[in-house]
Amino acid sequence: MEFQDVVNRRKMVRSFSSRQVDDSILSTILSNMNKSPSAGFSQGIEFVVLRSDDRRQIFFRQWGSEEDRKSYRESWPHLEQAPIIILVCSDESRYQERYGELDKKGLSEIPWWFVDAGMSTLLGLLSTVDAGLVATFTGVKNQDYLRHHLHIPVQVHIVGALLIGYQEGDYRPSSSVARGRRPTEEIVHYDGW
Numbered sequence: 001m002e003f004q005d006v007v008n009r010r011k012m013v014r015s016f017s018s019r020q021v022d023d024s025i026l027s028t029i030l031s032n033m034n035k036s037p038s039a040g041f042s043q044g045i046e047f048v049v050l051r052s053d054d055r056r057q058i059f060f061r062q063w064g065s066e067e068d069r070k071s072y073r074e075s076w077p078h079l080e081q082a083p084i085i086i087l088v089c090s091d092e093s094r095y096q097e098r099y100g101e102l103d104k105k106g107l108s109e110i111p112w113w114f115v116d117a118g119m120s121t122l123l124g125l126l127s128t129v130d131a132g133l134v135a136t137f138t139g140v141k142n143q144d145y146l147r148h149h150l151h152i153p154v155q156v157h158i159v160g161a162l163l164i165g166y167q168e169g170d171y172r173p174s175s176s177v178a179r180g181r182r183p184t185e186e187i188v189h190y191d192g193w
């Protein structure tokens with residue numbers, strides 16, 4: 001697919017069919033996510049991939065009780081069918097160590113471990129579109145629950161999750177999309193703000 005088509009088509013899609021995704025597609029997505037740049041080449045981003053029913057249910061349970069989950073299930077009845085969930089994790093300690101090295105003079109004010117998670121996530125989203133699949137990125141509510149059940153070390157931030165699969169039904173945007181995208185002319189400041 002042409003790069004511009006990939007960018008234009010990328011949207012957060014929250015409805016998935018039960019169709020499984022080939023391992024070869026998943027491994028391309030993951031290896032592309034590993035091609036993202038990282039601050040000081042710290043490479044602190046790691047992924048936990050959830051595929052079986054019981055592993056994926058751990059992810060959905062961190063969103064709350066059956067009662068709590070009713071509201072998003074009403075809006076997005078096919079969200080939980082996503083066959084693949086990739087937790088985008090960031091190991092802050094790798095940044096602390098890297099920025100303690102001689103060629104780096106301490107950490108900047110910016111928490112690069114979150115920036116790098118975004119860099120990698122976007123590559124994942126675009127790779128998904130390129131493969132003819134759809135995806136959505138979502139935050140997590142209960143990192144401790146996920147850390148406990150998936151044995152994720154305590155210093156690791158679970159920045160969010162990519163839900164990936166084939167689209168079910170027509171594309172339906174979230175209510176946030178109705179806000180409209182700000183025009184490029186409004187957000188670009190040539191030669192100063």
Ligand SMILES: Cc1cc2nc3c(=O)[nH]c(=O)nc-3n(C[C@H](O)[C@H](O)[C@H](O)COP(=O)(O)O)c2cc1C
Binds near residue numbers: 176
């Ligand atoms: C950092 C980040 C966090 C987001 N968190 C959520 C989320 O928790 N739940 C959700 O449904 N969408 C989430 N989104 C998706 C945004 O709502 C979406 O990107 C935005 O409405 C624009 O729509 P589009 O990506 O389809 O163009 C998130 C997006 C980003 C970049």
